[in-house]
Every structure is written in C-alpha cells, then in structure tokens.
Amino acid sequence: MAPSSEYTARHLSVLEGLEAVRKRPGMYIGSTDSRGLMHCLWEIIDNSVDEALAGHGQNITVILHADGSVEVHDDGRGIPVDAEPKTGLSGVEVVFTKLHAGGKFGGGSYTASGGLHGVGASVVNALSARLDVQVDRGGKTYQMSFRRGEPGRFADGSKPSPTAKFAPFVDSSRLEVVGSAKRGVTGTRIRYWADRQIFTPDAKFSYEELQARARQTSFLVPGLRLTLRDERALPGTDGVVEEVFQHDGGISEFAEFLAIDHGVTDVWRLQGSGRFKESVPVLDEQGHSRITEIERDCEVDIALRWGIGYDTTVKSFVNIIATPKGGTHQAGFEQALLKTFRKAVESNARKLKAGNDKLEKDDVFAGLTAVLTVRLAEPQFEGQTKEILGTSAVRAIVAKVVETQIQARLSSPARGDKAQAALLLEKVVAEMKSRVSARVHKETQRRKNALETSSMPTKLADCRIDDSDRSELFIVEGDSALGTAKLARSSDYQALLPIRGKILNVQKASVGDMLSNAECAALIQVVGAGSGRSFQLDAARYGKVILMTDADVDGAHIRTLLLTLFFRYMRPLVDAGRVFAAVPPLHRVEILNAGSKANETVYTYSDQELHRLLATLEREGKRYKEPIQRYKGLGEMDAGQLAETTMDPRHRTLRRVRIQEAEAAERVFDLLMGSDVAPRKDFIVAGAASLDRERIDA
Template identity: 75%
Template sequence: MSADPLDPAPAARGRRPAKAEPEGYTAAHLLVLEGLEAVRKRPGMYIGSTDSRGLMHCLWEIIDNSVDEALGGHCSTILVVLHADSSVEVRDDGRGIPVDVEPRTGLSGVEVVFTHLHAGGKFGGGSYSASGGLHGVGASVVNALSARLDVEVDRGGRTHATSFRRGVPGRFAGDGPEAPFERRTGLEVAGRAKRGVTGTRVRYWADRQIFLKEAEFSYADLVARARQTSFLVPGLTIVIRDERGLPGTPAEHGPHEETFRHDGGIGEFADFLSPDPPVTAVWRLQGSDVFRENVPVLDDDGHMTVTEVERRCEVDVALRWGTGYDTRVQSFVNIIATPKGGTHMAGFEQTLLKVLRKQVELNARRLKATGKDDKLEKDDVLAGLTAVVTVRLAEPQFEGQTKEVLGTAAVRPIVARIVERELTAVLTSTRRDEKQQASVLLEKVVSEMKARVSARVHKETQRRKNALETSSLPAKLKDCRSEDVSATELFLVEGDSALGTANVARNSEHQALLPLRGKILNVQKASVADMLKNAECAAIIQVVGAGSGRSFDLDAARYGKVVLMTDADVDGAHIRTLLLTLFFRYMRPLVEAGRVFAAMPPLHRVEVSGSGRRPAEVFYTYSDAELRQLLADLNRKGRSYKPIQRYKGLGEMNADQLAETTMDPAKRTLRRVTIADASAAEDVFELLMGNEVAPRKDFIVAGAARLDRERIDA
C-alpha cells in the first residue's frame, strides 16, 4: 500500500520531517520599487554600466532629445558644454518641453518627462514622425542617476525652470549638488524670454553614488558623436565646448570649442569614412515605402487599444568602393547608431550580394567568370566598401534600451526593394561616368572572388603536402627547431651585418631570424600586385605563413611573436615604420592579437670601474636623457667609468651584448604594437606613408623644432 504524503507516520519511523516554512515571511517582505527607484537600484538595465560608458550613454540620451527636435525641423543649433564643476549642459533652440499641465498626472510636461518612466512625446501622439528615443525613459533615467539636474525652458515669452535631486523635484538654494534642497513640485517663472525664442537647457551633475569614481566624460567620444550626428542631420549645427582643463585634452590650457555642420548629409559622411582611394563615386540610393503594423494606441479614454496603423519608412544609403579590402559600414535608425545591425542591415547586405551576383552573371564572358567556383560571396562584395545605411520611421522596435539592434521586421523587405531598384539602375546606367565606374567595380569584386578561390585552393594544397616534401621558405631564413607556435619568435633583422651577430646571440630552439635588405616597399602607396612582387614583402608574408589581406588566417601563423629588430637610429625607425605599415595593411589580425613587437636595443654602454669590494658593472641606456641621468648619478657617487660606447647599429654589438639587451626573454625589453584606435592608426599611416605630400610636409615642419640633430647620421 502506498504511503499518504500527508501521513506523519514516516517521520515516526525514523525519517526527518519536512522543514517547516519560515515564520513571518509575508507579502510585507516583498520590495516594490516605484517610479525612478528601480533605475537607481538597477542602473545597468537602463544605461548598460556605471563606468564611463554608462556616463556617456546618459549624455547621449539628453543630446538625442535635442536632435529629435532637429529631425522634426524645429531645431537648428545644439550646444554641449562640459563644465569645470563636473556638470554637463545641453542647450537647444527647439520648441521647448511643454510646460502646461498634463491632465492625467496633474503635473507639468517638464515634470512628467523627467520623473515618469515611459512618458514623452514619441509614443505615436504625432509630436515626432521619427525619433531616436522610443522608450520614453531617457530623460527620466538621467534624472534618476543625477545628484542634481536643472531644467530651463523658453516658451511663450517666459523662461520656466525647475530642479531635481536624484529624481525628486524641488529647489536648490545655491550652486552645485551639495546646496540646500527643498522638495517642491511645479514650475516657476525664472524670467522673460525674447519674443519667438524657444528652447530647452538641461544641466546635470552625475550621481557619484551610482557611477564609478574614475568614470568621466570622454571629449573624443563626444566630438566623434557630434560629427556623426551633423552628417546625419544636414543643416544642424552642433557646438562642443570643454571647460574642464583636464591634462591630455585639447582644453588643457583653456576652454576649447569645436563646431560641426555638414550640409552634404551621409554622402559627405561616406567620403569622410573612406580609408582608400576611390573605385567608384559616392552613390546615393534613396526611396521610401509604407507598411502596416499592429501597435497599442492610447485612446481618448486613456486605454491602450491594439490598432493597425500605416507607417512610412524612408531609406537613404550612401556607398562607394575603394581600392583596398577593408569594409566600413555604419547603420543608423533615426540617427541612432545600430552597431550590431538589425533588419535594415540584413536587407541591405543580402540585396547588395544579389544585385552584384546578377550583374556578374550578365557580364560573365567579359569578366572571365565562367568557372564552376565563380560565384560571388558576401566578403567579395564587401571588400573595399564604405557605406552609410540610414532608415527613418516612426516607433521602430529596438532590442533593449541601448538600441544597438533594429527589430522591426517590415523594414527588411523595404530596404531590399529600394536598394535593388536603385543600385541596379546605377550599375546598368548608360551615363559614361557611371558605366565606367560600374565596369571597374565588377572587375574588382570578381578579382576578390578569384583571390578567395585561389587562397582556398592553395590552403588545401598545403594541407595535402606530406612531411617529405621540401620547404619553399626563403633560403636566408634561419629557422628555429621548435614547432610550438606559442613559444616561437621570428626576428626581422635589419641588414645582413647584424644577422651574423644575431645568429650567435639567439636561442635556436625557439628564435628564428629573417634578414631584411635595406628598406622594404612602402605598401601604403603601392598596389597589392606591387607588394607581392617586392622580394622582401613576399618573403615576410611567406615566412609568417598565414597569407595576407582578407585571406589572412591568424591560426596558420608559424610564430607566436614577430619582433622587429632594427637599429636605434633614424633609418631604423623608418624601416620599422615601413614594416608596421606592411603588417597594418596586410596582416592586421596579427597586430590586433598583440603578437607584433618592436625590439629595444640600447643606445649606449657604460662600463663602470670597480673600486675596493665593489665590482665592475655595466649599464645600458636607451636614450640621451637616461644616459645623462646615469652619468650624473655616477659622478655624485664618485665612481669612474670608461669611455662610453655609442651603438650606431646592431652589428656593432657583440653576440653576448645583443643577447643580454635585446634577445634574451629573461632580460630584454620588448614594445608591444597595439591598435588602440584603428581609425586614428589608419590616419597616421596615411599621413606618414600615403600619397598626399602636403600634409606630411606640414607634419615634418611642425615637428622640426623637436628634432635631435645628433641622431642624424650624415
């Protein structure tokens, strides 16, 4: 007979009774967070994090509210000021936040916007046809996470003002967030505004109880966002002013101000983003279409009713192809960046591939693309592409408050239809310039396809090779014995003279040497074909063993570290720059993985004589300043030293000296080459090694005063 689960008899037979429910645990113990309390309790849900990234996200929310006014044609100027007291201010000349009483809450429009989550003018009430803020939590979240927030609105000939302390409305009796505070609702009239003048001013101090102490506003990020927005909203002027005086910023020695305005729109933006010489001009693909969707709409009785509404989606794409193979595509929805794409990017990329595949098929005989493997893939089409994809629509559906992915499904077919129609029209145009550009573009994508197929065939062939086959590596390579990639190092050595010394100084178990004859080709100017014809460049790519360009396979690299070992002089620095240009342009994943290093050979050797019980010592210095400091210390201690040895090249060092200072992992110093900012790095390489001579001349002239003439070998 089965036991009754409610029968206490089993406990009497020696089994432990079930644990009794804790007494006193009632509904009163449940915590209900109301209003902005939830934001302060879980800020990461709304702004992502509480570091500098979250701090900047709050600023974007306030700025985007002003930009939404500009999108509607109501605002022409936005001013952002980073004040010295850690506050930030955003001003605009838009319509101004409504100051009249909202009937359902009995509060002014300003208080509703800044104190109520999911409240605003972007929920289909007709105030904004397209906007960036769709969840209605931006301003209220910033308010909740601010120690103090002041709002001033010019409207109806008056200036209306109010303040908040951590989301609570009231008045401050003084400046700053520490001033005495009195809780109070309602707006006060702070003054009179000129006739016809409207606008909003928001100034706030981020709450350091919430944000990390080291979190601060990034001027560089702010400038980049302002420039980007000025491209996306033609005619809008954005002024950024920094008054903080922080070291290492443009405002270090006084207030710094920059103004951004671009009337050319995203066409000008695509030109700005382009890293390489053009193959095509910037093409604009524009159009709009309507779709229907079911959305909750607030009726006259204050109830949400699911209603089918008609939406209009406007599509604007600017794209161009360049001679390189890097891809730069940025997408936006109502000026909000969507770095992780979404439905609009899916429609764009798939249609781009579809249209170009069709054009290649129609011109297969001329393009010599009639093989069974001659079918374009996504990477072939994206090689060298720079594009800005924007869509505008009312109430887009984003995934999360950070709005990084567009989820509105109806946008995908609309973007696809417009891109297919407009791009096909350009590629089949009978206009002479567009016809010529289309022809060059098709040749480019077909060459990318053939390079990809060749790389795949070569890789498969290499895999089929057996161990008995001879190596095709350059004869001048002094390879290492170890096959453990994580432990091996390839030294690119300047000159054959240094090779002999380095060969004796190295650990042949895990250190390989490849000598370079003089200065390699400047690949920033040269074409891919010229680069591959250059013996030194080809040897480096062959020895590294991972391919080049888009076909570069980091996992196939034969060495764990690549060390550039050049002389510590001007020529050595030039050779190092040329090598870094090669790695940056054609083997960038190796740099991004932190596997490229620059050796640091010493400039001087100082042999200090022994005295008494103190033995003789040898010191190496790496700069003239370090040498002067060492000699001053020795003179102060009364120690004598032999004539200083100045190394002009690696070949002047003995093998034991080179091993001790530059090659021995236990004693050497290596400088890791990183790409902290790929865009800035690209600009620097283009400045130093590109085709434009005038900017390089200006750079040299500007830095001439800092040149140490003693380091020039002449």
C-alpha cells in the first residue's frame, strides 16, 4: 500500500523518537493527569531557570492563556539557531525534536542544570497539539512551529490556534526570520497547547502549584525575577491575576519563610564542596561508547534552623530541582546530623542530665526547618521525574560538610553561638526524654476497671466501659463544677478530669516545662496516647475529649489554653475531629403557666437569644419568673440542669474543634498565646471597641 502524501521519509525521521513518547507518556512525565501536565510546564520553565542559574538572564515570565495554552518567556541567550553539525538541523529543531539532545550534554554549556536528560523540551513538544517557539538572537527574531512534534506551518487567522490548518515541511525544515530584535537583546519565547488526545479531560494547570514553584525557585536563584500571569479569569479571581517573585536572600530567606514557629536558633548556613570520581560511558569520535572515569565537583549549601515546635520541614534540591523523596544527599544530611548530636549529647551528658538513653533521628529533627541544596554535573536520578537523587558519592560529601560545620557551631566559644547551642541541646534532650517517657507510659498503661488499682491521677473520675469509641472525657473547670458534673454524668461512658484554673501557656513554654507542669502532665497521662511526635491516635483512651468551661471571659481563656496544648502536643486528636467544646447556657428562663400546668423552662445561650425570647413572650402575652437566672459558672447549675443542657447527648450542643488550615491556625495561636507581645497588643486595641464590657468578670 502506497504511503499517504503526508507520511514521508522526512516525517519518519522526525517522529521516530517522539512517537515512543506519545505511546508511553507515563515513562517521561509520570502520568497524563494534572500532575503530568504540570510536569511538562516545569520542564520548559526549568530550561529557562538553567539559563539564569548559569548567569545568563534574570527574568522569566509565565502566562496561562484563556485558550488553555501556556507561554514561557526568558531573557537568556536564546536557543542556538545555527545548524547542528551531525544532523544538519537548526539548534531549535534539534532541541524540540530529538530526544537526549541539548545543552545539558558534553559539558560545554551548563556545569549544573535542572534538566539533565535532554528530553524535556522534545517530550513537551511531542505531547503538544501545537508548539510555537521564537528566539531573539543576533539582532533577529526566529520562529518555528510544531504539531505533535512535527515541524511545519500553521495557517492562522486572527489568533494562533492548534486547530488551524497545518502544512508539515516535506523536503527540509525552515527556521524563519519573522522580525528584528534590538541590539544585545536575546531570549526565548515558547507557547504550547497540551494535546488533549494524550491528557485526561480534567487535567488542568494549577495556579497554586505554579505559585509555590515560582516562589521556591526565586529563593533558590537569588536575584531571579519570576512573573506569573493567569488570564483564565477563574471563579473567585478578579479577572487577570499577576504576581512577581524575587528574593535576594537565597535559601536563608527560604528557611525563614518555611518556619512557622519561634526560633531556638538563628538560621545557620552550612556551605562546602567536595570532589568525587565517577565512571560514565562517553562517545568517542567514531561514535563508540567507552567507560571513562571523570572527576566531578559537588557544591553543598544548606540553611537550617530549629524552632520551639516539633514539626519537621526539610526541602532538598539538586541543581534547583526539588527532590521530594530525598536521595543520597538527604541521607548524608540526616546521618551526619544524628551522628554529630549524639556525640555532643554524650560529651555533655552530666550537664544535660541525658542518662543512658540514645538519641534518635526524630529527637534531633523535632522543630527543624532545613533547605538542602547540592549542585553537580550530570546527577543520577531515579526516573525522568527526578524525585530521588541516586549519585552515591554525594552522601559522603554532604555528611562531611554537615558534620564539620555543625560540630563547630555546637562547640563555638562565641557568646551568641554558645547560648543557641545550649538551648538546642536542651531541646533535643527534652524531646528524647519525652519519647522515652511516652514509650514507657504506653507499655505500662492499661485501662483500669473498678476492681483494679489505677495509675491515673487521683482527681480523675473515670468511666466504666473499655470501649474508647463510646467513651467521653470531660475536662471541667475547678472542683466546684466537678461536684455537680459527677452527679450529672453517665458514669458508664463519661469520665471527668478537673483542672485548677489556668494551665501553663505551652505556646511560650519549652517541652521540658510542659512535661514538668502537673496539669499538662495529668492531661497527657489521662488521654493516654503520648505527646508531640510520639502521639498515637489509636492509643487514645477516649473517643471524645470535651472542654467544659464557664461561659465567661475566663472560661474562654482557659479553653484557649487547653486548645493550645492539644494543638501543639496532641494535634492528631484535633485533626481527627475528636476535640469538642461544650456549650453551657447563659440564662435560664422559667415561663409561668396559668392553672395547674407546670411551668416551662427555656435555656438561652447568648444575650441576643434571650432578647429574642423575651420579645416573643411579650407578643404572646406570656409571663416569666423574675429575676431571670444568669449562670456565671457551671457550679451555679444543679445536676439536673447541667445534664439536660450540657452533658446529656440527647439535649446538649457540642462545637467540634477542627483545623481546616493548620498553618493559619498556628499563626492565630501564636498571635494569641505566643511570646511576641506587640502583635497581640495591636489585636486587642483593634478589637477593643467591639468588646461587650458586661462579659468581663471583674
């Protein structure tokens, strides 16, 4: 059968590699959903970033067009437009149609780059319904267009479209000159339409992901200016959205940005380098592959700081490409950090009262925020998506840099460094003690029934059932409320723990202070699931934890202190929706009924609700007993009233405490309960006018 006029030898030579990409796109971009779509965009952006990283260009612009296409501009050197000797094709066509071809090979253009396999641009081209590239170079503007990887011309109307009539080049390709560029101006502009034959119908570009990646890149390449422009007019936006990212502080500024808690240390910067030998296949002049030993350089740059919290954030990068699943560089970092701290704690064991227990990784990494970057030529990755670094020699180089410089920091005689090192070692040892204590507690803790002795605090009035899903723990304010609550509860499944006044503000206190505080320690012991990193949700002794405080300002303050404790040290309980706030009533209104009919009792939970009720009674001509009872605290209710309004599941109202946005919640807790007074003062001054003075118990 004769080939069609569109299926020529020229067509075959161009598409022989790219057809494989179209048949198995997952091998190159991971998936064909939104993740794969975004990965294609990262490939194009990373090529522009590599130019900036090499010192050529400072500006990159990314535009998400309303027609579904995306455009990337840079002011780098521009893709080469002269003919490549081996193929006779222009540099532009080689980059966009040949796999494993580009400036990342041979070491002539980039010593360290994000794209390293040379397939990024050609893969994006193969998976695009249309791709247009313009290059400013040598005073001219060159242009070339492709349809699904094949070069040719589109017969566009008023605006470019992937559905416009397309004429492929048959004999030879032509890189056309379409204009002139100002003297000294260079750069590349790429616009492409993702092929909907390849990608799933719901695949779309995520502005939030793009925003996060642009911010991250601007930290990693100081001085780079990244502009994002979204012209899709998505719901919830005011039409066109445009943002500019530029950070001159580098990864030190990145570590500060990522940290969400107060610092125990300043940001420490660790920098160093090392050399290693690697055997790689190299093509000789005859095109034969020979194993050759090459010496390479590896530069290490790390910014890290410890905060008062226990969450860990470690971001690792190779040549500014994120490696979310780590690799040899992260393994070397973790290994050296643990080894160095173990030595430091062992040599100061008596001073730190560390005992014979050994530090573990979680103890050292609690509260750590770190940005780890390495730069080297031709790193080995596991797969094209570059999520794990595989170059084995990098582990030892990173470990040596970290071990040497952390050791110097911890033993530095400088006053500032010495104070921070002491605080940090105390924190690490406190984390170790907390972990050991939680493990011992977990091993010895058993649910006690009425016939057994209990290791629980004596003030705990426990329930009888062993089923943690059905049981409830009420944390009540004061002994007076405890007495009434004991009579009001259902002792089968409702337990009571009284707390005395306002507990420790754990947002400002250290882990050691929290563990030594009697009220906090009792709460953690009663919940029975540990604290901080060692908290295990499955081990919690109660299905619901209910904070039952007075309906006044002091009660709200105590509830906030309790929530701060749960948020910082038992957060999985909050995340699981198992922490509640009881809603006791503010008023009790007894409606008088004529004759022998019993009077009716109505409870109201706010002043507004009371006013509405009284207005309704007045309209209906009903009388009520005066004075109206106003509850100042839980202790003023009798057992029947407390059960009916606050404790009986059939009548009570509970407010579930949820964390929709953990970082936002952290900022609110820090504002209300943290050690920085000035923002809290501003908050109080701003809200003073709206405060109801009658709610203040003074």
